[in-house]
Amino acid sequence: DQQVKQNSPSLSVQEGRISILNCDYTNSMFDYFLWYKKYPAEGPTFLISISSIKDKNEDGRFTVFLNKSAKHLSLHIVPSQPGDSAVYFCAASYGKLTFGQGTILTVHP
């Protein structure tokens, strides 16, 4: 039972454009959502988070949007940079973290 899903295994974007990474969840008890960035053979690095009482949180080039009615969250990266190329995991929290499968983002120069 995959409670957190990232349906796009990969995303390719041109440098300077917007990257939009999507995540869907099924458990309405989740109350905190996070995005992590991960390089191969390394542990995840925290990017940005959002509480279920909010619908938007912004930190520099990264913005996370939460649509509770649709059980959907997204991560926007503007402008995208080649250094953003990595695997992005969304995670949802209710007593423990549950991760999505990850989306490989490639930003082309």
Add this chain to the structure above:
Amino acid sequence: GAVVSQHPSWVICKSGTSVKIECRSLDFQATTMFWYRQFPKQSLMLMATSNEGSKATYEQGVEKDKFLINHASLTLSTLTVTSAHPEDSSFYICSASDQGLTEQYFGPGTRLTVT
């Protein structure tokens, strides 16, 4: 920011042997540590949660007698894979928290290959 280290970063062992992986919080006291496992092209799966000085809580389907977790101090947790088999080959990642689940800091991971 908070730093978590893991040792070793990569280990190869023979089937039937045991392997110990260490997870250390370097600049903070980790009241809770988590162990995850990641198969290629899959998400991180939580294996167990450990609180300092108490027994670990294992997720459903994780054999506690095979994956021994010890959290003896506020800066160190160990995962021992006992009687390793090739199917145990995976990427093992620990994380540590001192403020609850919303603040988890991840280690760099350990690549285990069982031959």
